[in-house]
Amino acid sequence: MRTDVNTLGEFGLIEHLTKQFSLQQPSSLVGVGDDAAVIDNGNFMTVVSTDMLVEGVHFDLAYTPLKHLGYKSVVVNLSDICAMNAFPRQITVSIAISNKYSVEALDELYEGIRLACEHYNVDLVGGDTTSSTRGMVISVTAIGQCEKELLCYRNGAKPGDLICITGSLGAAYLGLLILEREKKIWAEHPDIQPQLEEHELVIARHLKPEARLDVVEVFRKAQLKPTSMIDISDGLASEIFHICKQSGVGALLEESGVPMHPEAQLQAINFKLDPITCALNGGEDYELLFTIDPKDVDKVKYLPDIYIAGEILDAKDGVKLNTKGGKLHELKAQGWVHF
């Protein structure tokens, strides 16, 4: 019998492949299922996360400068460490490359990796280099540190908690749509120069995302510990479902509370898309979604770039979106279809 991987979907496939594994080591505190694994090293917990980027699937070198790609491949991993409320410390980088890449091209990639290491104050401590028959694969592993009692998991949300979102959503997806559109135009009319300057913000959000390490630092200063947290890599709707499923709760999201940059809103309308759909289902924003105990609301109210966007409910209440028009919708998690 042959089962197509599409029948399971990404999360179903991960569950299928890993369900036979149980944790044996006392130091394996958390395994598969959160933004990062947690290893108990006594005083400090070590947090580990890994992500792979594949040419033609996760990036298109027609419009992705290699320096940006290097930077982004580090950032997406650091984002998972931040989502645990941990501080990233080290990375390893493994690459598979075909002979179409020159040393100069790889220097560009590594310049981006170096800039990310410098910006986030992490050390490159190893990796692997191998050949591929076609294209490039980059796999980054990030290692972070956190005190046990400060770690934030996906499973800690309680009914009554407030739902918070950092930064703004949807821009990275719209940046991607613009880059894809210009690539198509350019393929058909090579004499036409791409119109990119006027879309700088959304394109930058796609090509050069940042991990919200600054938010984790702010939490420490404010002595605030979210009750649950996840990074927004697949789209807000998908991440809310992860928190609800793992915490055994429901949620009410307020459309009016979901932060979007005006430029992203404008671009959504240009593409005849509903802005909230882009915020809910567009990916790669790398902002943080977290929940807080209502007693901490005063701590959060005065923090910069954090928006309260709803409330955690009982599981029986489901996962709902209250639109600006005052209508209640069942929220659907589309996320990204990879296969």
Ligand code: ADP
């Ligand atoms: P994220 O989007 O936060 O990077 P993923 O959705 O990629 O997380 O992965 C969800 C969980 O499944 C993580 O704990 C990850 O380590 C684990 N995982 C993903 N792929 C595999 C695999 N092939 N084998 C074992 N664990 C995996």
Ligand code: MG
């Ligand atoms: Mg994650």
